[in-house]
Amino acid sequence: MNMFMGMRKYHTNSFYVCSYGGSGSTMLCDALKKYGNTKHIHSRNPPDRLEYIGNEKGGNTYHEWFNGISIPDNELHNFCVIYIYRNPSFSIPSRFRNPEHLKHIQIDSKIKLDDVLNKAEDLYKIREFHDNYMKPNTKRNYKIYCVKYEDIFNKQDELSKVLGIGKLNLINKSNRKSGDDKLSEIYADLIEEMNNTEFITIR
Numbered sequence: 001m002n003m004f005m006g007m008r009k010y011h012t013n014s015f016y017v018c019s020y021g022g023s024g025s026t027m028l029c030d031a032l033k034k035y036g037n038t039k040h041i042h043s044r045n046p047p048d049r050l051e052y053i054g055n056e057k058g059g060n061t062y063h064e065w066f067n068g069i070s071i072p073d074n075e076l077h078n079f080c081v082i083y084i085y086r087n088p089s090f091s092i093p094s095r096f097r098n099p100e101h102l103k104h105i106q107i108d109s110k111i112k113l114d115d116v117l118n119k120a121e122d123l124y125k126i127r128e129f130h131d132n133y134m135k136p137n138t139k140r141n142y143k144i145y146c147v148k149y150e151d152i153f154n155k156q157d158e159l160s161k162v163l164g165i166g167k168l169n170l171i172n173k174s175n176r177k178s179g180d181d182k183l184s185e186i187y188a189d190l191i192e193e194m195n196n197t198e199f200i201t202i203r
Contacts, residue, residue, distance in 0.1 A: 013165075016041050016053070016081045020105050020129045022091030023084050024149045031168040036080075040064055042104040044129050048139040050079060064104055076142055080163060083133040086149035087194060088126050088187045089179025092116075096124060105129065117182050127190050136203055144203045151199040162200055 013036035019025035021042065029038040039053045042064045051066040052059055059067030071079060092113065095101050099109040107125055116123045134146055147159060153172045160168055184191060 014079050016079060018083045019085060020126055021101055022095035023086035025084050028084055031170055035165040044106040045132050050076060050142040081142055082145045082147060084147045084149055085130055087179055087191050089183035090176055092183055093180055120186050134203060146201040146203055148197060148199050155199050159200060
């Protein structure tokens with residue numbers, strides 16, 4: 001979809017910022033707070049019908065997961081779902097050593113980075129997580145604004161325009177200049193796909 005066809009008319013929004021971690025989601029949440037309520041989400045599977053988070057509306061689940069309770073159709077215009085992703089060779093070293101984070105993205109918390117490196121496999125299931133948000137799904141009753149982290153600092157005004165909000169004023173504070181070489185090999189296909197994807201994709 002052409003991103004400008006998906007431009008929003010600004011309302012009082014709740015922003016759902018989804019990611020597998022280490023992708024600037026907390027930074028983006030903080031920047032969006034002045035334009036509406038923000039929720040940081042690590043759910044692996046975006047639902048077909050948009051749902052509330054955590055314990056909202058009587059839900060009973062982790063506060064960064066969709067909770068199974070659907071948002072009424074006449075309230076959907078108040079919600080904006082963003083998926084932000086980053087080259088896994090950068091994301092993994094920054095967040096995935098923490099077993100609690102692995103629980104949050106709904107995988108086995110016993111997986112070690114050494115397991116991934118030794119087996120040369122995507123044990124973290126980042127490809128699955130990414131595809132769940134990026135692949136088109138006509139059953140969804142909402143749009144997902146998929147945002148590539150690598151472009152966000154240079155193109156943040158473009159994102160503001162698409163979301164129908166003011167300036168984000170994002171500043172790149174990352175000191176990492178290169179990703180992990182072994183992880184770059186393991187995730188080579190996914191990284192190439194990400195590199196060839198537009199800054200904003202609307203699904």
